[in-house]
Amino acid sequence: MRGKRQGTSPVGSMRVTTLSATQPREARATASFATAPSGIYAVIVAVFCGLLLISNIAATKTITVVDGLPAFVGGGIFTDGGAFLFPLTYIVGDVLAEVYGLRQAKRAIWVGFALGALASVTFLAVGAAPPGPGYENQEAFVAVLGFVPRIVIASLAGYLAGQMLNAYVVVKIKERTKERHLWARLIGSTVVGEFADTALFCFIAFVGVIAGWGALISYTITGYIYKVMVEVIMLPVTYAVIRAIKKREPGYAAVPAQADSAVRQMRLVVAVDDYDSAVRFYRDELGLVAEENYDGANGAQVMILGAGRATLELSNRPQIELIDTVEVGRTGVSGKYRLAFEVDDYAGVTRKLTAAGAELIAPPTVTPWRSLNSRLHGPAGVELTIFTELGADASRSDHDNSDSP
Secondary structure, eight states: OOSOOOOOOSSTTOOOSSOSTTSOHHHHSOOOOOSSOOHHHHHHHHHHHHHHHHHHHHTTSEEEEEESOOGGGTTEEEEEGGGGTHHHHHHHHHHHHHHHHHHHHHHHHHHHHHHHHHHHHHHHHHHHSOOOTTOOOHHHHHHHHOOOHHHHHHHHHHHHHHHHHHHHHHHHHHHHHTTSOHHHHHHHHHHHHHHHHHHHHHHHHHTTTSSSHHHHHHHHHHHHHHHHHHHHHTHHHHHHHHHHHHHHOTTOOOOOOOTTOSEEEEEEEEEOSSHHHHHIIIIIISOOEEEEEEEOGGGOEEEEEEETTEEEEEEOHHHHHHHHHHHTSSSSOOOSEEEEEEESOHHHHHHHHHHTTOEEEEEEEEOTTSEEEEEEEOGGGOEEEEEEEOOTTOOTHHHHTSOOO
16 A cells, blocks of 8 residues: 555544644654665665574574573573574564665565565475485474474464564654654564564474573573674664664665755645546656555545655545634635645734735644644745644644734
8 A cells, every 4th residue: 555544633533644834743754764675675675585594494493591590580591593594584684674764675575575485385395205216314404494394384474473563663663753763663563573573483382392481581582682682782883874774875865954944845735526537647657656645524525645745635625624614614715735834933924925915814823733833925826824732732822922913
């Protein structure tokens, strides 16, 4: 699906993740991802899958880290051979999600899943085949690489759940922090993803196999803590790799801040009679990227499409009427097009524009999406929304105590 993300809006039954020109910057601003896979992406996916396959084979051997501990902690600290390389798959997974986004990260994860399943089936077939003359390692081959359904299911289930959660957390945190706080994305995603992976694998594979719950829990906790610590220790390396790939990846372009401009964003809002056809044309045919997509009461629909550093907002008539009601207090105000400008000083800009000849339709109004919006008619009949977003802790008094016109 192209960018469909839904949540809950403070307006009726409107479901949103990030909203239109009337909504908070933290949700609305777009995180940067490379637009298309390149040769760099292919190499990263190859490394990712290679680490996964090697780790799956190495994981067939359990390893004693510390022995002779009390029985209530399982008698020791244990892990498996996968601990040597498997944590690196989460580091590479972080790189994929950070640079290429959720869709391309999921593609790599599914490729790894398919190759893991293929390797298991191949080992099964080879193990079942009659050994050739002089081959004396049949039992050893089957013992190490033989198809054990429980282990295979545990490995694939843990891998799929853990990696998907890892990528999801990276992207969702990045949508809020943009290029800042990379450490939070890397550590937060690993804490969540590795927990799901380790817990699923250990309990599916070894409940009833490892003697005693103490030993099983020790095995699980040891593996989890170790993998997270590897991620933390490798942070400087991960930072350097991500920085290098972003510089060399031709499709990656973080949106620069416009410190010298009083206007942070311009968005063209278009009222469309045939919403589905418009979405198909602009998103599917023209290739604009769906950044936000949500539905509301009375059939309201809106999709915000990214076009480089601009966005095109397609809204059907119920959505236009909803925004008119919020900003102006009545419907039937908006025409076919409306320009929305985000500014820091909503009151000052509104005064300046009205002094320059714009007609004030509605003064700055606090919206349910924590923004202050004013509506004007500009020159040549262009309809304008001027808005400033309020902080998460702001209240209506921010507007009541202002010097707005």
